[in-house]
Amino acid sequence: xxxxxxxxxxxxxxxxxxxxxxxxxxxxxxxxxxxxxxxxxxxxxxxxxxxxxxxxxxxxxxxxxxxxxxxxxxxxxxxx
Amino acid sequence: xxxxxxxxxxxxxxxxxxxxxxxxxxxxxxxxxxxxxxxxxxxxxxxxxxxxxxxxxxxxxxxxxxxxxxxxxxxxxxxxxxxxxxxxxxxxxxxxxxxxxxxxxxxxxxxxxxxxxxxxxxxxxxxxxxxxxxxxxxxxxxxxxxxxxxxxxxxxxxxxxxxxxxxxxxxxxxxxxxxxxxxxxxxxxxxxxxxxxxxxxxxxxxxxxxxxxxxxxxxxxxxxxxxxxxxxxxxxxxxxxxxxxxxxxxxxxxxxxxxxxxxxxxxxxxxxxxxxxxxxxxxxxxxxxxxxxxxxxxxxxxxxxxxxxxxxxxxxxxxxxxxxxxxxxxxxxxxxxxxxxxxxxxxxxxxxxxxxxxxxxxxxxxxxxxxxxxxxxxxxxxxxxxxxxxxxxxxxxxxxxxxxxxxxxxxxxxxxxxxxxxxxxxxxxxxxxxxxxxxxxxxxxxxxxxxxxxxxxxxxxxxxxxxxxxxxxxxxxxxxxxxxxxxxxxxxxxxxxxxxxxxxxxxxxxxxxxxxxxxxxxxxxxxxxxxxxxxxxxxxxxxxxxxxxxxxxxxxxxxxxxxxxxxxx
Numbered sequence: 001x002x003x004x005x006x007x008x009x010x011x012x013x014x015x016x017x018x019x020x021x022x023x024x025x026x027x028x029x030x031x032x033x034x035x036x037x038x039x040x041x042x043x044x045x046x047x048x049x050x051x052x053x054x055x056x057x058x059x060x061x062x063x064x065x066x067x068x069x070x071x072x073x074x075x076x077x078x079x080x
Numbered sequence: 081x082x083x084x085x086x087x088x089x090x091x092x093x094x095x096x097x098x099x100x101x102x103x104x105x106x107x108x109x110x111x112x113x114x115x116x117x118x119x120x121x122x123x124x125x126x127x128x129x130x131x132x133x134x135x136x137x138x139x140x141x142x143x144x145x146x147x148x149x150x151x152x153x154x155x156x157x158x159x160x161x162x163x164x165x166x167x168x169x170x171x172x173x174x175x176x177x178x179x180x181x182x183x184x185x186x187x188x189x190x191x192x193x194x195x196x197x198x199x200x201x202x203x204x205x206x207x208x209x210x211x212x213x214x215x216x217x218x219x220x221x222x223x224x225x226x227x228x229x230x231x232x233x234x235x236x237x238x239x240x241x242x243x244x245x246x247x248x249x250x251x252x253x254x255x256x257x258x259x260x261x262x263x264x265x266x267x268x269x270x271x272x273x274x275x276x277x278x279x280x281x282x283x284x285x286x287x288x289x290x291x292x293x294x295x296x297x298x299x300x301x302x303x304x305x306x307x308x309x310x311x312x313x314x315x316x317x318x319x320x321x322x323x324x325x326x327x328x329x330x331x332x333x334x335x336x337x338x339x340x341x342x343x344x345x346x347x348x349x350x351x352x353x354x355x356x357x358x359x360x361x362x363x364x365x366x367x368x369x370x371x372x373x374x375x376x377x378x379x380x381x382x383x384x385x386x387x388x389x390x391x392x393x394x395x396x397x398x399x400x401x402x403x404x405x406x407x408x409x410x411x412x413x414x415x416x417x418x419x420x421x422x423x424x425x426x427x428x429x430x431x432x433x434x435x436x437x438x439x440x441x442x443x444x445x446x447x448x449x450x451x452x453x454x455x456x457x458x459x460x461x462x463x464x465x466x467x468x469x470x471x472x473x474x475x476x477x478x479x480x481x482x483x484x485x486x487x488x489x490x491x492x493x494x495x496x497x498x499x500x501x502x503x504x505x506x507x508x509x510x511x512x513x514x515x516x517x518x519x520x521x522x523x524x525x526x527x528x529x530x531x532x533x534x535x536x537x538x539x540x541x542x543x544x545x546x547x548x549x550x551x552x553x554x555x556x557x558x559x560x561x562x563x564x565x566x567x568x569x570x571x572x573x574x575x576x577x578x579x580x581x582x583x584x585x586x587x588x589x590x591x592x593x594x595x596x597x598x599x600x601x602x603x604x605x606x607x608x609x610x611x612x613x614x615x616x617x618x619x620x621x622x623x624x625x626x627x628x629x630x631x632x633x634x635x636x637x638x639x640x641x642x643x644x645x646x647x648x649x
Contacts, residue, residue, distance in 0.1 A: 033606045040537070040606065041354045044329050060327050061151065061199050064176065067606055 002054075002080055008073040011050060015069070018049055028070040054080055081289065081318035084282045089249035089274040091164035093317050098125040098161075101319035104292045107154045108340060109324045112332045117154055121319070124158060130239035132162040135193065137240050138217050142167030142247045145257065146193035147186055147215070148303070149173045149200050152324045155221045155235060156302050157312050159195040167247025168193070170256045172303035175200055176605065179207035188267045189257050189494065192216050195235065198223040205230050251275035257494055258305060260441035260540060269494030270441045279487040280444040281313050283464040287451055288344070288411070288435065290318035295408075297323045297336055297345040304538065306346050306415050309445040330354060337406040344411055348538035349419035352412060352434065356423050359401075359430075374398075382429045387454050394431020401430050411435045415446065416538025418525075421457035428455050437461050438523060441540075442509055444488035448523045459522035460515075469523065470508065471516055478516035479526050483508040531565040531630060533575035535607045543577060546608050549600050550579065554593065557582040557620045559628050560610055566634045567643040576611040578646050580637065582620060589615065598649065612646040 008028055016023040019036045026035060032043065043063065050072075051057055056079040066072050082100065087093040102122040109117040119127070140146065146163045148170065150156045163170050171189045173182060175197070182204055186194060194215045196204070201220045204210065210230075218232035225234075249255070255274045259267060290296070298311035315322050323340045325332060333351075336342065347355075363374060381397045384390065391410060395402045402409070411433045414424075424434040438460035439446035447469065450461035463469050467486040474480035489509045492500040503510055512530030515523050532542045543560035550558055563576045579597065583589065601609045616637060621629040 031602055039350060039354075041328070041330060041350060048329055048331060059199075060329070061197075065178075065605060067602060 002077070004073065004077050007054070007077045007080065008070060010053065011069055011073050011076070014049055014053060015046060018046055026069065028073070029068050031067050032069060032072075033067055050076060056080060081285060081291070084278045084317065087278060088251045089164070089253065090255055090277055090313065091161075091167070091246065092248060093278065094161050094164060094313075095246060097121065097316050097319065101292060104319050105321045106316065106319075107157065107322055107324065108295075109154050109326065110332075110336065110339075111326045112329070113335055113339070116326075119154060121316075124161070128158045128161045128165065129244055130241065131158065131235075132165040133242055133244035134238050134240040135162060135166050135168075135217075136244050140166055140168060140193055140217065142249075143169060143254070144192045145169045145171050145189055146195065147171040147173050147189060147191040149175050149182055149194065149196045149204075150221065150302075151175055151197060151326065152298050152300075152302050152307070152311070153221075153326060154324060155195070157316075157322070159219070159235075160312070163193070164249075164255070165244060165246055167249055169254045172256065172258060172308060174259070174301060174303050176301070178605070179204045180209055183207060183209050183213060185259055185267060185269075186213060186215055189259075189269060190214075193219070195219045195221070196232075197221050198227070201229065201232060249274055251278070252491070254491070256308075258303075258441050266496070266499070266544065267494075268496070268499065270490045271492050271494050272444060272490050276444050276488050276490060277309070277313060279466060280309055280446070281317060283466050283488070284309065284446065284449070285314055285318060286465055287449060288413075290315045290320035290344075292319035294318070294320035294343040295323055295340050296320060297325070297333075297340070297342045299325065299328065299333065299351070300346050300348060300416070300538070304416065305439065305441050305445045306413070310344070310346055310413065330358070334358075334404070337409065338404070339406075341406045341408040343408050344413060345409070346413040346415065348536065349414055349417050349423070350536040350538075352414055352419060352427070353423055353536070356426050359426075378429050381431050385428070385431065385455075389428075389431070389433045389452050389455065391431060391433075398431055402432075405432065411452075413437075415439065417534045417536055424455075424457040428457070435461075438513075438525060440511060440513075442490050442503065443484055443486065443511075444490070447484050447486065447488075447511075450522075456520075456522055459518065459524050461523065462521050463523070469517075472510070474516065479514055480516070481529055482511045482513050482515045482523070482525075484511060485509070527564060527569055528562075531562050531634065533562045533564070533577060535575075537607055539607050541577065541608055546577070546604055546610070549603050550597070553596065553600065555581050555587065556584045557628075559620065559630065559633065561630070561634060561637075563612070563643065563646065566638045568638075577609070578612040578614050579610045579649075580614050580616050580633070582616050582618070594649075601649065610649060612648050614641070614646045616641075 012026045062075050098121045106121045106124050107119040146168050171191050198220050219235040219238050220229050220232045221235040223234050252273050256272045257269045260270050296315050300307040325336050377397050381394050413435045415437050427434045433452050435450050437446040437449035447467050448461040448463050470483045471480040472483050485508050514527050515525045534540055547560050559580045563578050621632045
């Protein structure tokens with residue numbers, strides 16, 4: 001079973017790769033809209049990547065109000 | 081389509097539409113790539129009437145108000161029809177608001193009924209203010225069996241046998257209360273009559289008709305004036321079909337165009353730009369010779385459609401592009417916010433007309449629309465039939481405040497006669513937007529007189545609505561402004577919100593204070609956040625009741641400081 005820390009770490013790595021930013025520039029409590037300079041649609045793109053990676057399906061509303069990696073990881077972890 | 085001149089209310093028009101087009105498909109609902117539901121007009125009626133009967137039996141009376149807080153889906157439209165059938169007033173609320181904001185607007189609108197999706201109801205139930213809710217009947221869709229609904233009913237079980245009594249309304253009766261702004265400040269509940277909607281529907285369908293077989297992809301929230309009209313009332317009174325997708329993921333939206341052979345779609349500029357980005361990236365991947373060929377074909381298409389669109393010809397010239405959009409798309413409708421002319425031109429050159437317009441909730445849906453005769457990327461089109469527009473106090477370039485008079489203009493703001501008097505003067509709606517007419521009668525917009533921004537996602541953000549998040553900030557005074565309100569620019573787009581700070585004597589703006597500001601800012605939904613701050617060294621002008629005189633403060637700052645003095649957050 002995947003631990004929450006592993007999930008968070010993998011999300012940060014996937015986000016870094018997807019948006020082509022150095023992994024060390026991202027930290028769990030970052031506001032990803034700001035750190036990655038992305039809009040809500042680009043966030044949905046990232047979510048699709050994450051779903052495929054973790055083999056889960058998250059409805060759009062699960063992402064409503066979420067803007068940091070730690071909360072995003074918790075939402076994904078709850079469905080693994 | 082139905083002859084809407086014969087009707088006095090939306091309920092009667094919809095009731096006749098359900099009978100007249102009974103075998104046609106009116107709704108398709110898909111979850112990603114899985115189709116969940118397909119209803120004919122006859123099926124729709126069969127589901128809606130038992131709901132209307134149950135509402136009547138639960139003492140939902142004519143003129144009572146019913147709020148809907150839901151994402152786009154069939155139960156939104158079915159519930160709305162049942163509410164109109166009972167003679168009720170619909171209060172469509174934005175599902176993206178916070179639970180506290182939903183509670184505030186439920187209280188302000190005095191809604192007796194609430195129809196809400198389970199995940200949204202869960203968040204409302206968890207709000208510290210939940211005990212304040214006065215809504216008597218709560219219908220929760222898609223709730224798991226046995227879930228605690230705090231006295232609410234499962235929507236799916238809330239039905240009664242027996243024909244409900246249809247309640248006829250008159251043209252000037254209230255159909256909807258639509259909030260054009262929110263919560264922290266002064267809720268602006270636009271009271272719209274049945275006549276407002278019937279007239280709007282007539283004028284829009286005169287230029288862009290629907291008919292049985294047309295498929296409209298509903299992506300903008302249905303609580304938004306545009307989707308309510310072109311994703312519900314318009315298609316229904318013409319026997320067309322609405323496709324609901326329960327996700328906004330770009331890949332499934334793209335698939336839906338093809339799977340359902342979509343005819344029309346309304347999109348906010350942010351999504352249109354996203355589509356443009358995706359297409360440009362695909363074009364860039366083409367080998368040089370293919371790219372050169374594509375560019376030449378686009379140039380030919382542009383030349384041949386200069387005077388007006390010719391979708392059939394464009395489909396022949398650029399078959400791959402059109403196949404990607406399902407091959408049946410007639411137009412992308414865009415509104416709710418500023419769209420870059422270059423984005424519109426990009427799609428038009430591919431043979432996909434982008435129809436933009438201009439409107440505000442206070443005026444129903446749209447005041448102007450591009451009629452594509454010819455396509456103009458630099459304007460928001462011409463006034464719709466029945467709409468009179470005037471430019472007030474024009475400057476030397478003809479630019480002034482846009483005022484509108486039309487049967488589509490709202491009746492008043494709910495419980496706010498003072499604001500109504502300021503906004504509707506001698507029958508003219510003062511829009512707060514600056515514009516001018518060019519020589520062919522097209523309206524061009526140049527910014528705003530009012531302190532607000534519109535995001536690319538089509539959200540109106542009023543600074544007063546978000547100020548409360550900074551309550552208790554350890555500074556002497558603060559206020560939020562639209563930067564363009566302080567330093568007016570004669571253009572739209574690139575809008576931002578800024579926090580004006582007046583520090584205590586000897587106080588310094590240190591890292592701790594900045595972190596406090598950022599933390600509070602993050603509590604707001606991303607589209608409502610302030611982007612910059614500005615330090616001001618004088619006391620804010622205030623009224624006798626200590627309210628900030630915003631206009632005076634904005635003018636003072638604008639006169640003494642430059643826009644470059646603001647710092648990004």
